[in-house]
Amino acid sequence: MSIFANLNILQFVVTGVAMGFIYALVATEYTLIFNATGLVNFAHESFIVLGAYLFGGTFVRALELPFLVAILLTLVAMAAFGVMVSTIVLNPLRNLQFITYAMFGTMMLSRIISEVVRLNWGPIPFSVKGFLRSSIRIGSTVLTQSYLYIIGVSIVVVVGLQLFFRHTKAGKAMICVSQNKTAAALMGINVTKSINMTVAMSAALCGLIGILCAPLYNVSTGMVSAAALKGFCAGVVGGFGSYYGAIVGGILIGLLEQFGVLFFPTVYKDVVAFAVMIVFLLLRPGGIIRAKKA
Amino acid sequence: MKKLTAILLSLVLILAMGVGLVEEQKVYGEPIVFGLTTPVTGAQAAGGLQAQNGMKLRIAEENANGGIQLSDGWHMIELKVEDDQGDSTLCDTTVRKLVSEGACAIFGPYFSGMTLALDATIRELQVPLINSATSIKIPALENPWIWRTRCDDGLNVLILGKAVIDDYTALHGSTEGLKVGIVCANDETGTSAAASYKAYFEKNGVAYYEDYHNKDDADLSAYVQKAIAAGVNAWVSSTHDIAAAALAKAMYEAGLTDQIVYMNPILAQTEVLNLMEPEWVEGWGCVSDYAASDTRDGKDPTPDVQGALYYSHTSVIIEAIKRADSFEPAAIRDAIAQMNGFEVVVGTVYASEYTNLLYEISIAKIRDLVPTIVGSVSMASDYGFGE
Incomplete structure (x- = not known):
């Protein structure tokens, strides 16, 4: 019991919430593509890694651009990459007879992107010096700059997406496409263009996750392997297809895995998310917030 | 005077050409193949890159001097690299492939667990394997083909x-x-x-x-x-x-x-x-094993630890081939086993009965x-x- 008495519980809460928002962003990205195409994009880990390398490897380290400019260029570049992937891979894949083939297609895409990243930027991990690495201390609790940005940016992204989907013509068109592509096409919506736009937003979001994760995990090809899977779990737990569910699921998993180490050996920390997902799939497959698609 | 100068210059030219001809008379035999199994792709590729760099540097130095001179002539060294992605199962395949392509010694793999997994394969293939694995379980294998130019854990x-x-x-x-x-x-x-x-x-x-x-x-x-x-x-x-x-x-x-x-x-x-x-x-x-401030080799003090280690592994195998006057795997193994007091970048080699070659660290x-x-x-x- 003495170990519990000495623990800084607030630190566990802060870390759990911050990590939860990372998982929430990943789940949001899954949800975007799932709603648009009906596919689960298993290449999204590589998208995130690509965003981190573009930001840290090219725009900051190679071109020595200011962080803000580098962030903007990364988001633009990732959006353009998203359009390319949508046109060449996701749009053709979604029309395949069996969705399993399409899933495998995204897995292969992931491998290709990962190796292209390694060939282009090399296999040695690196850090982005001076980027969101400072921290402030309140009593014995540490608030890192990166955690604060993760929480703030995540809230802005989710609220922004909701506003976009509800109050813009393009957003409403995306919802129509996600609900019924044939009906959307009959209503005059360009389905392919709408999907391209969704994937572009999703890829830009991946770039943003990569940027936010760089100070947490450094930049390497395996930097978000665990976070990417846990983001999927967050989506399932929160309710696949629901953006608010992604946030709820992410924070729940972030907190559970932090507090789980108090009761289990720390090495099982990464197992918590998967155990929780299995429990939800068995008992409440619709997740905490049952999805109403956007 | 001009005539004398011309004669002297001609003599110098003839002598220089003679030296060149003597150089060209080196008899070259088949190349000696070194096989490196290491992660070239995947999460552990950084260590694999350092290993390659260390080996390439040492091999380039040896080949720049004409390669390895044995009693049957000179032999250039050729490096073959196979990507094991840091995976024990794949590593078994890469080692077999390297040996089938003529490797007389295997360098790598990167991790201790992979080295332990290769125990039976190496006994079967009967080829020396040298790497930087540090597990205390490796000497316990009592595998006479596995060596480490590194202090163990x-x-x-x-x-x-x-x-x-x-x-x-x-x-x-x-x-x-x-x-x-x-x-x-x-x-x-x-x-x-x-x-x-x-x-x-x-x-x-x-x-x-x-x-x-x-x-x-x-x-x-x-x-x-x-x-x-x-x-x-x-x-x-x-x-x-x-x-x-x-x-x-x-x-x-x-x-x-x-x-x-x-x-x-x-x-x-x-x-x-x-x-x-x-x-x-x-x-x-x-x-x-090696650090930026290390001056034991008197060279540029910037190489990475893994680079320095694989440079040293390569030096050990080259020395063993020279001492054995052969690049037959069994002869190399026997020569390593008798190595005592051989200096490499990361220290001095003293072969023990099984596996360990190095007993000093900074x-x-x-x-x-x-x-x-x-x-x-x-x-x-x-x-x-x-x-």
């Missing part, structure tokens, strides 16, 4: 454990109140080291707390918080690159900037230090992200190993 832990106790005693006068946190990876590298740490601290009556993380874990904040709550006030860790940086970050963020921390050689690797901020690891210690302290050698320990002279 059993010896590293003696040095690191002693350093922690010495540093704490210097500050507090005794080991009273010392509780060491053993934070290790949960793979072969970490668990075998942790077992040695525990045995060492138990033997010396020092309290400890142990915890294990996944090899590539990038967030160790929960581990650090639990260790703090358990009363840990000094730390030892045997882990890998990403996790080493994560531990440093988590400890710094937890305000642990004045603790005694010692780590396995990973901390001295350039690519690992590049992941950190200077204040995270200022004053941390580690054992290191202790380094990190100063502004540069590992600085503060002392060397020769296990051969100080502890009676090897010789």
